[in-house]
Amino acid sequence: MENFEPTIVAFCCHYCAYTAADMAGSQRLTYPANVKIIRVPCSGKVDALHIVKAFEKGADGVYVAGCLDGDCHFKNGNNRASRRVEYVQKYLDEIGIGGERLEMVNMSAGMGYRFAQIATEITEKIRKLGPSPIHSMIGASCPANSDLTA
């Protein structure tokens, strides 16, 4: 599809990933506007249902961004998130959406450049994969889609 602009949802933990996003902002690093950030207290708070619902509402790609291994503010929330993401990837394969549309990433609060880099890379990856398989059923004019693009 020409001019396909993917919609990416990024669940970012408050202590690392969201702060890194903030740093990217202060450093004036650009990253694609396709990425919609949702701040969570810890990546471990992100539930399978949050991820699956994001896809149901029209996201073309989702990633969960947490702290570096060993540095989670809540001890091991990022490890739980990692395992949960793997579980949901398998479920997405079963559904037909595809587990490759979901990723777990880690960064520290100071890594503004990494936040911007990951946002760019994932947007490009999803752009190549194309729109989510349910895109045509929920449609461009459908209210569900506008939840994310508004």
Place this chain on the structure above:
Amino acid sequence: MITAERKPLEELIEYVRPFKRILLVGCNECVTVCSAGGRKEVGLLASGLKMALMQSGRNIEIREHTLERQCDPEYIDELVSMIDGVDAVMSMACGCGVQEISRRFKDRPVFPAVNTKFMGASERQGVWAERCQGCGNCLLGVTGGICPIARCSKRLMNGPCGGSVAGKCEISQDVDCVWQLIWDRFKELGLEENYLNIIPAKDWRSATGGGPRKIIREDLAA
């Protein structure tokens, strides 16, 4: 608890494919504890089914509801207000719950969403293991609180077989030899001499060998 695991999605998709509106019912007890059929899993399955069917151009409406449990008719009654216009029901409860719903709503097809596995307990978070097979005549009092019927692959009643090596059952390194566990427990309790008590051949009529079972409490049954 009764443990269960969700059926493969492709099987569930084929069950619901012919229908326009289904009711997906979860259970707040055993299947919630083993993360197979509680409120969260109902949400996950409804979303997954919708998206899977969307890809073949079908729009399905899924009503979601989770009952406290599905093995008591009083709870199933709560579904009466939700059943209008529903073509089929899918239950995420164990086999008991699916059948109770099927008994109540005779005019609609009812499908199971999980495979009911065994009666078990948590070994640690996310791991459940079989502990009881409902033999109907519990002998845990004479085996140090460890069950050789549920946990011995051969259901031996008087000690291990020759396949017990290094405390493991011959069928798999992941399975403990229960008679090793029982012996170790007797030692901890200082009751080694109990090991020599012979447990006689079991009367399986109190178990599934006697046909479908029923309990009637005369003081409670009207």
